[in-house]
Amino acid sequence: MRGSLLSLLTLTSAVSAWLPAERGLFKSETRSLSIGQGRSINRRYNPDKIRGVNLGSLFIVEPWMMGQAWSEMGCGDQKSEFDCVLKLGQDAADAAFKQHWDTWITEEDLDKMKQLGLNAVRVPVGYWMVEELVDASEHFPRGGLEYMDRLAGWAAARDMYVVLDLHGAPFSQEIHQPFTGQYSEEAGFYQTSQYERAYTFLQKMTERIHQNDAYRTTGMIEVLNEPQRTHDSLIPEFYATAYSKIRETEANLGVSEDRKLTIQYMAESWGAGNPRNVLGDKNDVAFDDHRYLKWAQIEQSKPSYIATSCGDTFGGNNNSPIVVGEWSLAVDSNQEMNADWEPQGNKDWYKQWWGAQVQAYEKGLGWFFWSWKVQLGDDYRWGYRNAVEAGVIPSNPDEAAGLAKC
Known part of the structure; x- marks a missing residue:
């Protein structure tokens, strides 16, 4: 994750490849809501x-x-997974990461998400999950695909929609970003040989999604998270071919139209170009916008943050339907620990801003908060569960509009 520019755009069309509504995935429920003094309705x-x-x-x-879990894995002084595996050695790293996969997200976490009215998860993964793609010069943990299968099954058992996101691309799509799996000095992804490895990843995962029942609620695959904004081949070569490769794989499997995955791209507002230039009017795609006001060029005042979120619209240039794939409650780094912004003394304001963002992002297909949990002490602004436990995010997202006061 990282920041993106805000845009004032509009939402238009619908999608034909499957989204939750096409399969009735989000069923109506009856919930008991507290109305105070021990009463509920x-x-x-x-x-x-x-x-x-x-x-x-x-x-x-x-x-x-x-940070705490990273240190316990023996990786505390390392910048990325690549660096940690190189430090620990392959076998020791595999054992450390398997312990991490067993404990960082559990079934209890998914149960808690459901209790809080959440119905979907976005899962950032690296290309090295398909281990045949890793060459001898690369160092990544092995065995993650088994845990991805397990996670998909947990989500499916709870009728939760899953978006699989290629977050870490071969040779890294951005420099100095551990979200790519390596703290790289060069973004080496933007060449045909690396694109080919990414196509293989997307095809292998498409096959797995359609052939393994654990993925029955996995309906969207994102071809690349947060690319650099300066590569002319990204859209005409990689984006166009990624689409074709996924659809070719589904055709070879005999996948019916209503079962095809929705293919997702970073929206034009990210700044790396407009995917519609090669997608035309295809209606089996979706777009991803990341809304971090932390890095936006806006006035650093609480009214400005609220007004920006209340009035936020997006999805123009036919970049729709759109999901806000990442957002948080983090504010400008120069302000975040000042008295007017620090998390513990400003909970009411953060609660209002949460509501303002939710009501805005639900003008589109919806949203994925970054992230479910963090280890940042009493700073809850990056962790949904942390913010719920702090009394900032309510247990029912339906409360957003009332809290926003837009």
Whole structure:
């Protein structure tokens, strides 16, 4: 994850490859809601929006957000998974990462998500999950695919929608970003040989999704997270061919139209170009926008943050339907620990801003908060569960509009 520019755009079309509504995935439920003084009422609701969280640092560790666990793995002085595997050695690293996969996200976590009204997860993964793609010069943990299968099955058992996101591309799509799996000095992804490895990853995972029942609620695959913004071959070569390779794989498997995956791209607002230039009017795709006001060029005041989120619209230039794939409650780094912004003394304001963002992002298909959990002490602004436990995010997302006061 990292920041993106804000855009004031609009939402338009629908999608034909499957989204939750096409399979009735988000069923109506009756929930008991507290109304104070020990009283409660039953309320029936039928959410038709994606309301989810990223499972950040599960399959691609970002040390900044899980320092304690990273140290316990023996990786505390390392910048990325690549560096940690190189330090520990392959066998010891495999054991450390398997312990991490067993404990960072559990079935209890998914149960808690459901209790909080969440219905979807976005899962960042690296290309090295398909181990045949890793060459001798690369160092990544092995065995993650088994845990991905297990996670998909857990989500399916709970009727939770899954987006599989290629977060770490071969040779890295961005420099100095552990979310790529390596703290690289060069973004070497943008060449045909590396694109070919990414196509293989996307095809192998497409096959797995369609052939393994554990993935029965996995409906979307994102071809690349947060690319650099300066590569002319990204859209005409990689984006166009990635689409063709996924659809070719599904055709070879005999996948029916209503079962085809929705193929997702970073929206034009990310700044790396407009995917519609090669996709035309295809309606079996979706777009991803990352809304981090932390890095936006706006006035650093609380009213400005609220007004920006309340008025936020997106999805123009036919970049729709759109999901806000990442967002948080983090504010400008120069302000975040000042008295007016620090997390413990400003909970009411953060609660309002959470509501303002939710009501905005539900103008599209919905949203995925970054992330489900973090290890940042009493700073809850990057962790959905942390913020719930701090009393900032309510247990029912339906409360967003009332809290936003837009």
